[in-house]
Amino acid sequence: MATPALPKPAGKPREVLPDQLRWRCNPAEFDFKTTADLKPLEGIIGQERALKALQLGVELYGAGYNVFVCGLSGTGRATTVKQLLERIRPQCAPAPDRCYVHNFHRPDQPRLLTLPRALAIPFRKDMDRAIDFLATRIPQLFEDDKFQAARGRILERYGEREKEMLEGFSDQLKKNHFALAEMGGAGTTVVPVLQGQPVPLEKLDEMVAGGQVDSAQARQISERQEQLQRQFVVLYRKTLELQRAMNLELELLEREAASALVDSVIEDVKEKYPHNGVADHLEAVRGSILENLSLFKTKAEGEEAEAARLLLRSSGPADPFWMYRVNAVLGHEDQQGVCPVILETSPTYVNLFGTIQRTYDVRGVARSDFTDIRGGSLLEADGGYLVINAMEALTEPGVWRALKRALIHGQLEIQSAADWLSHLTGSALKPEPIPVNVKVILVGETYLYDLLYAYEDDFKKIFKVKADFDSQMNRTPDAVRQYAALLRKLCEEDKLCPFDREAVAAVVEYGVRRAGRQDKLSARFSEIADLAREACYWARQAKSEVIGRTHVERAIAERIERHNLIESKIQEMIEKGVLLIDSRGERVGQVNGLSVYDMGSYAFGKPTRITASTAMGRQGIINIEREANLSGRLHDKGVAILSGFLRERFAQAKPLSLAASVCFEQSYAGVDGDSASSTEIYALLSSLADLPIRQGIAVTGSVNQKGDIQAIGGVNYKIEGFFDVCRAQGLTGSQGVILPIENVPDLMLRPDVVEAVRAGKFHLYPVATVDEGIEILTGVKAGERQPDGAFEDSTVNGRVDARLRALAEGLKDYEARSRGNEPRSE
Structure with missing residues (x-):
């Protein structure tokens, strides 16, 4: 049996050299002693791609060119958007002022008045002054001796005519042994006078049964009473007609007395604001004032006037002249101004789109009118830019649907938040929609953009620009210097100790490690800012006025210790x-x-x-x-x-x-x-x-x-x-x-x-x-x-x-x- 061959040994493997294991920032390359010698950072670091896309979305005016800014949190997206808009100072047409006024023909549909910039608030104040002036002067007109004399003549003339009619009928009643008597729920009626006392017809039958009046006489009394009652009804109608004629003549007198004053006041306002829709509204105000002069008379009628005002407050708004007021839902203070840049940190439905508030009278009954309409940040950003968090816009009830509608149709419909969210019938008001021209900049995560783009059909139509912020940037000498300038800016804003060169080098090395590659730097500046603050804390704990490398390393070590329990x-x-x-x-x-x-x-x-x-x-x-x-x-x-x-x-x-x-x-x-x-x-x-x-x-x-x-x-x-x-x-x-x-x-x-x-x-x-x-x-x-x-x-x-x-x-x-x-x- 053959012996197995021995394994062939491998050669010596290559190794990573020690100098390749960590990039070191050379403090000697810095031309400053501490960051106090530097100018604070101006602008944004390392987001050229995102800035280019953002600038396109900001400067390109067209349907749907709103911007979605995405990328990892902590890269300064919201701050960057605001800084960029402030830096490029985009040119945009000044947005006009918007006012809501009472619609005298359709009270449930308040009218929208569009005024040139910076005129809404003066218009509101001028209308308030005009109405307050009329509320003071009209009662004085009605107290004038000449007016009172004319009024007295009218009252006297109609009083005499009424007296003539009533005296003739009274004589006829007396002659026939009848009189007028109040009969409770039946009101005033004609009754016979027997034995010197008025007797209701109901008791006539009792008197016949008691032998006090025979039946023939009772029948005759009843027949005569019916004739006289018919005559009285005819006479009563004539007195009512006479009263109406008198009231009409008195109203005409009051209108003639007040019309010159009202015309003068209204014309003054009309000449000052010769703008579209204002003249029509002022004409409606003129007509309403002359038709409702009784509102102005309550100023000088003592206890009766006070009772009238209390009754008014119990059933409606405390201000009896509310329908003549002006609600400036969007009023600018300057005529030119700059493009508004609104950073909405709490994008609730009410904060974004406004609402119609409800007021309650003394009986607890809710009511609303045009003075209760309130605008939101979308209206405030009209003609400019609105920056909001995408996740909050999606999760806040009703916000995303209303935002899409406003961007697609270019108009804002202010509704009661409770009605919009609950779909229940509440406020009956339906204000005229407000045209808006706003560029919305959503700030969110990349996955959120992808989900919306894939599953929200309208999203790609109204957010055509994507500005993607990177979590890292190239580690160039210029970027390293900008890191140092960023630390200088943080020291100035947060009152931190200055960083020496070794400390700056340590922070830059930390940025390289967080980026995950030696030729990159982290662009998550919120983490860098946190490290700077913590390093300053440890420097002050050590009684040092300058932050050194040891303080930065201590801050890193302490941060790890706070989070590494599971690792331990x-x-x-x-x-x-x-x-x-x-x-x-x-x-x-x-x-x-x-x-x-x-x-x-x-x-x-x-x-x-x-x-x-x-x-x-x-x-x-x-x-x-x-x-x-x-x-x-x-x-x-x-x-x-x-x-x-x-x-x-x-x-x-x-x-x-x-x-x-x-x-x-x-x-x-x-x-x-x-x-x-x-x-x-x-x-x-x-x-x-x-x-x-x-x-x-x-x-x-x-x-x-x-x-x-x-x-x-x-x-x-x-x-x-x-x-x-x-x-x-x-x-x-x-x-x-x-x-x-x-x-x-x-x-x-x-x-x-x-x-x-x-x-x-x-x-x-x-x-x-x-x-x-x-x-x-x-x-x-x-x-x-x-x-x-x-x-x-x-x-x-x-x-x-x-x-x-x-x-x-x-x-x-x-x-x-x-x-x-x-x-x-x-």
Whole structure:
């Protein structure tokens, strides 16, 4: 029996150099001592693409050219929008003023008056002064001696005529022994006078029965009473007609007395505001005043007037002249002004679109009129720009539907919020719609834009411009200087201590790490601002007037400590042996994979033991995580790629007769992502080749079916997580991490990891293929395919190929025996 050939040793692998592990910002390149020597940042950093799109949306006037600003939160989207609009100072036609006035023909449909800019408030004040003047002067007119004399003559004349009519009838009644008497609910009626006393007809029958009046006399009295009653009714109607005639003549007298005054006041207002619709409204006001002069008389009628006012307040508004007032729902103070830029931080229905308020009288009855109409920020932004949060606009009841309607039709219909949201009949008012020309800028996340674009038909018609803010920007010398200027601006705005050059360098390095690539800087400036504030806190705690690198590093360390409780617990379980991780020795079919735990506010990396077992069969590769419903779609895809890789490499001349399983050991939560697919391949190759893998080397990287190693995310967290485990278990100098070569530019490792690599205590191995990685893990040459199609003997691929061939032949023999047939000899 031949002795198996010894495995062919692999060559020395390449390593990442210490200088490649972290980009260092050189403080000596700064031309300032502290940020106090700099000018504060003006403008926006690193969002050229978004700014270009935003400027297009702002300056292009056309239907639907509203803007959706998207990107990660913390990149300064809302602030940037406002700053950009202030910087470019877009030209727009000054929006006119808008007023609501009473509609005297249709009180439930208040009229809209459009006035030139800055005239609504003066118009309202002039109308108030005019009405208040009339309320004072009209009562004085009616108290004038000349007016009172004319009024007295009318009263006297009609009084005499009424007296003449009544005296003739009274004589006739007396002559026939009848009189007029109040009979309760029957009112005034004609009754007979018997024995000097008026007697109701109902008692006449009783008197006949008592013998006081005979029946013939009673019948005669009844007949005569009916005749006189008919005459009285005719006479009463004549007195009513006389009263109406008198009242009409008095009203004409009052109109004649007041018309000159009213005409003069109305004409003065009309001449001052010769604008569309104003003259018609003032004519309606003139007619209403002259028809309702009784409202103005109550000013000088003592107790009766006060009673009238109390009655009015109990059944309507406290102001008896409310119908003559002006509601300036949009009134500007200046005639020119600049384009309004409204940042609505609370986009509720009422705040955006206005409402119709309800007032209650003393009886608790709700009512509304045109003076209760209130505008919102959409009207305030007329002719300009309205910036609102997209998520809040979608989640606030009624807002999105009303916003679409306003943008599509270009008009605002102010309704009661309660009526709009509850769909119940409330206020009967339907104000005339207001034409609006507003550019709306929604600020939201990218996924929200995608959802709206896919499922909201009207969205793509009314938001034609997308401004996408990036979370990172190129790390150029100019960008680094802008970072320093940003810190100067924060110091000025938040009254922070100045940063020295080392501190600025530390902040820039933090920005590079947050960006996830050495040639990039983070554009999430809210995080940078938070770091600056916290660094200032620690500087002041140390009684330092200037922020240094140590204060920035302290702020970073303290922030990590506030969020890394779960990381500490996992590390503790690894150190106590509860979670099994080997960082020394060798094992067949076992590899340390690397995972990232993203907690939202904090992310960290930790190793996970990944194992593989192989046997004869046809099941292929079984994903144990999937069998347990713990595998995500991306992880399922990664496992499926393993089968493709094995078929591509080892099943060209034979079937792949394999039953294998891969498992994330001690993983009880969901697993997703394909960054462990290369790790799983290494475990399978180790099991098939029966070659042990170095447990001091952890692996990260995805793989394709051709065996190429692909870049992954979170590389810094993963490396640091395994380094912490190795340091806790003891650094041997042979430990390290295999990573995709494309991830080398992403490295921004902690200084302690860099120093360990520099001292030779830890190693990073960049690889481009599976073969490079398996050689590092096993120390055995991977092996290339020979011209005859076979792999080199005593290599990893050769041993795997031989094992798979043996499994295929063994399965073939087994199946043949199972069918009762002898295997065919070769």
